[in-house]
Amino acid sequence: MAKKNPKISRALAKNIRRNFVERLIEIALMLSGLIAVLITFGIVFILVTESLPFFEAVSLKEFLTSTVWTPNFEKKNYGILPLVSGTLTITGIALIVAVPLGTITAVYLSEFASHKIRETIKPVLELLVGVPTVVFGYFALLLVTPILQKIYPDLPTFNMLGPGIVMGVMIVPYIASVAEDAMRAVPMSMREGAYAMGATRFQTAVSVVMPAATSGIVAAYILAVSRGIGETMIVAIAAGQQPNFTFNPVESAATITAYIVSVALGDLEHGGIGYQSIFAAGIVLFIMTLSLNILGQWTRKKFTERY
Amino acid sequence: MxxxxxxxxxxxxxxxxxxxxxxxxxxxxxxxxxxxxxxxxxxxxxxxxxxxxxxPKMNLEFFSNFPSRKPEGAGILSAWVGSALVLIVTFFVAVPMGVASGIYLEEYAKKGWFADLIEINVANLAGVPSIIYGLLALGLFVYEFGLGQSILTAGLTLSLLMLPIVIVATREAIRAIPVHIREAAYAVGATKWQVTLHHVLQYAMGGVLTGIIIGMARAIGETAPVITIGALTFIAFLPPTPVTDVAPFINFAWLEAGFTVLPIQMFNWISRPEHAFHINAAATGAVIIILTLLMNGIAIKLRYSIRKKIKW
Amino acid sequence: MALLLNFVIVFVKKLNGNPRNKIIMARKEILKAESKNFNFHYADGTHALKDINIPLYEKKITALIGPSGCGKSTFLRSFNRMHDLYAGNKYDGEIILHPDDTNILDKKVDPIEVRMRISMVFQKPNPFPKSIYENVAYGLRVRGEHNKRLLDDKVEEALKGASLWNEVKDRLQDLAYNLSGGQQQRLCIARALATDPEIMLFDEPTSALDPIATVNIEELMSELKKKLTILIVTHNMQQAARISDYTAYMYLGEMIEFDETDIIFTKPSKKATEDYITGKFG
Known part of the structure; x- marks a missing residue:
């Protein structure tokens, strides 16, 4: 056996140490990567375990079919439907506002605006996304509702119309941004095909670009619904916190999120049925938004695969 | 024809x-x-x-007074101090974790079910309503871990919200760095971590910073999850100061203190029927919106200047 | 003799005065369009085309050949003002469309009007994400045509004209993407044909297709020239030799030589053309 070269063995030892450190770092990074998975599991775990006692006390049938939600009354009722109806009504109003405005904005930015105009407008939309929802809630209650009351004097201070409209304005940039991405992903060759036939900008946008980007645009709407359902502060401030099984926008009603806030604001008795009920409501909210998000991302992905 | x-x-x-x-x-x-x-x-x-x-409320006293039953003398001292302390926690938790996560996904993770699993989770977390994070924090941090309704709990909660934003920004910034830069570093004998630390992370810094600023701006305005963990709405005291004049000059007692934050203070004042409190709410809202618009503006500006400056 | 020649010249000039009988002296062809001193600059400042003068003769196929990047596609796309879609492109000179002597590059002339008269088939088939029927009917719909009977007739006629009718007549409502590449390209030809264009532009229409589909398209073009004027950009010199009547050789943004195809391919007058044709270069 040849004599060991001390220089080489030193280098070798250094290599081993270095590889060890590298491995350690990789494991640390992987653990950080896992945090996202852990959070998801944490959410599911907490929602299920904290609401299990609730579902032992309240049957699933009552929870899903009863139209009365009065956890704080003498005679307690736990039917989630009034909270769902409030959530859906406000989200519906928001969509009526946001879908046309968001789509028009997206079409304009993607097909009509010059590069310069687009670069000016997009930051404004991004700023709008950055406005905290508690500020939007202030406007719904103290600016929009009073204006609506001038038109329709019977409108109560807490109603679903005002916050719905404000939520719509809040959602516009989301729809515009996702839908614009989808339209800009339509290959230029397809637009050229239409222009070469003598189509105008509007004709090209409506009859070629939008159909080609349909799934991306639909994904934008789906993600917007999810955002509306999960929105909390606007509705907690301006729609009222009284559960009300109605789809009438000029009435006051609580959403799932507003209910959670109203309970959290009061004295929470850990382990009490009030405490458990917000986790039960949370499960419903989580399932609704999660399935919409998965559906939205799936639709969006289906679109990107095509080109 | x-x-x-x-x-x-x-x-x-x-x-x-x-x-x-x-x-x-x-x-x-x-x-x-x-x-x-x-x-x-x-x-x-x-x-x-x-x-x-x-x-009418925009004066120094508004920033140096505690909230009060009387709207005229009420201020946001405890709220802005609370916000600042909560953000410090959020920053120190979300930034290292988010950046590490982003680096792992882009530089280390091999394509496969494991990377897919993480990816799907990050994408979905970005879409989870903030109030759900509040419920998670209420069940986990407040009661399971026994952290109580403290600044630490709030900071951790908001860091959960900020995490997906930082991860996504880090990944996008890293993805924009072309392979040949990495190859150049490997070619002179750097290890993977050296390439990542000396090159990838350095060049991605601008993009990462953009994500951090946007995430922090969002954390400032977040209300629902902080209410859900049971933050108090009326606080007339300050938490212990983080910096002391005796060694070791830093104490962590403030982490366990009760607190309120700016958006909750605003929410509280909006909910009062008296108009005078609405003025306080508006002033608080102005503070919040100036902060968030400023931060978002800086982030947008930063992103545009990076896009313009760097041509690989 | 001189008198006789003079007489002929006068006669020709007279004919030229009447737009419907525009005649170029040397060849007994009707002039359909001509570019005059056409220059083109891309947004980055590249001078892509320099003083291009090329005539297109009615019901003839004119081929543009030359190495990649010589500007032939850029020239072709000028004929229906495709460049107007992208900011920063600059061009000057004229492209005159006969018989009405319109300079289609004139800023006062609407590009949409030009595109309605001159249709285009692209390098890669680019059908719309619609049914076969709607793809072909698109140009007519853009022109505001709603009459179902007329649309049906025109779609059938165009699909027959593009030799696609027999393959698709039973599935007109299928999505155009379900067709093969060659069928998609013929669909795009049918789409361009349905509006009775005066000129059809082909931008390397067979470069993305297999040999059999290529033969189909070439036969189709020879058929089409009975009805309209064709300008084609091609990479494939054999294709130019097979189907075109006139050929222009372009190099680095300049038109080196223009002549009847037979002459270009047998006895070109420029050395550069000969080198390219014989494969010494290119």
Whole structure:
């Protein structure tokens, strides 16, 4: 056996140490990567375990079919439907506002605006996304509702119309941004095909670009619904916190999120049925938004695969 | 089939038609500009309304007074101190974790079910309503871990919200760095971590920073999850100071203190029936919106300047 | 003799005065369009085309050949003002469309009007994400045509004209993406044909297709020239030799030589053309 070269063995030892450190770092990074998975599991775990006692006390049938939600009354009722109806009504109003405005904005930015105009407008939309929802809630209650009351004097201070409209304005940039991405992903060759036939900008946008980007645009709407359902502060401030099984926008009603806030604001008795009920409501909210998000991302992905 | 016969008539018919169709183009242009203009105006009205409504309260006392039963003397001292302390926690938790996560996904993770699993989770977490994070924090941090309704709990909660934003920004910034830069570093004998630390992370720093600023801006304005963990709405004291004059000069007692934050203070004042409190709410809103718009503005500016400056 | 020649010249000039009988002296062809001193600059400042003068003769196929990047596609796309879609492109000179002597590059002339008269088939088939029927009917719909009977007739006629009718007549409502590449390209030809264009532009229409589909398209073009004027950009010199009547050789943004195809391919007058044709270069 040849004599060991001390220089080489030193280098070798250094290599081993270095590889060890590298491995350690990789494991640390992987653990950080896992945090996202852990959070998801944490959410599911907490929602299920904290609401299990609730579902032992309240049957699933009552929870899903009863139209009365009065956890704080003498005679307690736990039917989630009034909270769902409030959530859906406000989200519906928001969509009526946001879908046309968001789509028009997206079409304009993607097909009509010059590069310069687009670069000016997009930051404004991004700023709008950055406005905290508690500020939007202030406007719904103290600016929009009073204006609506001038038109329709019977409108109560807490109603679903005002916050719905404000939520719509809040959602516009989301729809515009996702839908614009989808339209800009339509290959230029397809637009050229239409222009070469003598189509105008509007004709090209409506009859070629939008159909080609349909799934991306639909994904934008789906993600917007999810955002509306999960929105909390606007509705907690301006729609009222009284559960009300109605789809009438000029009435006051609580959403799932507003209910959670109203309970959290009061004295929470850990382990009490009030405490458990917000986790039960949370499960419903989580399932609704999660399935919409998965559906939205799936639709969006289906679109990107095509080109 | 070329239209030699009746050629002029044909051309005229085409011209009339084009004129008609072009009208739609023009009309849509106006509609588009109108819609976008309205959105910009809405943003402006939002901002001005808060500033004008809150103007009477915009003085130093407002920042140095505690909230009070009397609207005139009430201020946001405990709220802005609370916000600042909560953000410190959020920053120190979300940034290292988010950046590490982003690095792992882009530089280390091999394609496969494991990377997919993480990816799907990050994408979905970004879409989870903030109040759900509040419920998670209530069940896990407040009761399971026994951290109580403290600044630490709030900071951790908001870091959960900020995490997906930082991860996504880190990944996008890293993805923009071309392979040949990494190859150049490997070619001189750098290890993977050296390449990552000395090159990838350095060049991605601008993009990462953008994500951090946007995430922090969002954390400042987040209300629902902080309410859900049971933050108090009326706080007339300050938490222990983080910096002391005796060694070791830093103490962590403030982490366990009760607190309130700016958006909760605003929410609390909006919910009062008296108009005078609404003025306080507007002033607080103005503070919040100036902070968030400023931070978002810096982030947007930063992103544009990076995009302009770096041409690989 | 001189008198006789003079007489002929006068006669020709007289004919030229009447737009419907525009005649170029040397060849007994009707002039359909001509570019005059056409220059083109891209947004980045590249001078892509320099003083291009090329005539297109009625019901003839004119081929543009030359190495990649010589500007032939850029020239072709000028004929229906495709460049107007992208900001920063600059061009000057004229492209005159006969018989009405319109300069289609004139800023006062609406590009949409030009595109309605001159249709285009692209390098890669680019059908719309619509049914076969709607793809072909698109140009007519853009022109505001709603009459179902007329649309049906025109779609059938165009699909027959593009030799696609027999393959698709039973599935007109299928999505155009379900067709093969060659069928998609013929669909795009049918789409361009349905509006009775005066000129059809082909931008390397067979470069993305297999040999059999290529033969189909070439036969189709020879058929089409009975009805309209064709300008084609091609990479494939054999294709130019097979189907075109006139050929222009372009190099680095300049038109080196233009002549009847037979002459270009047998006895070109420029050395550069000969080198390219014989494969010494290119």
């Amino acid at each position: 070329s239209k030699i016969i009746g050629h002029e008539d044909n051309l005229n018919a085409i011209r009339v038609l084009i004129k008609k169709h072009k009208k739609n183009d023009r009309i849509f242009s106006y509609i588009g500009l109108f819609v976008i203009g309205s959105l910009a105006i809405a943003l402006l009205v939002l901002f001005l309304d808060l500033v004008i409504d809150g103007y």
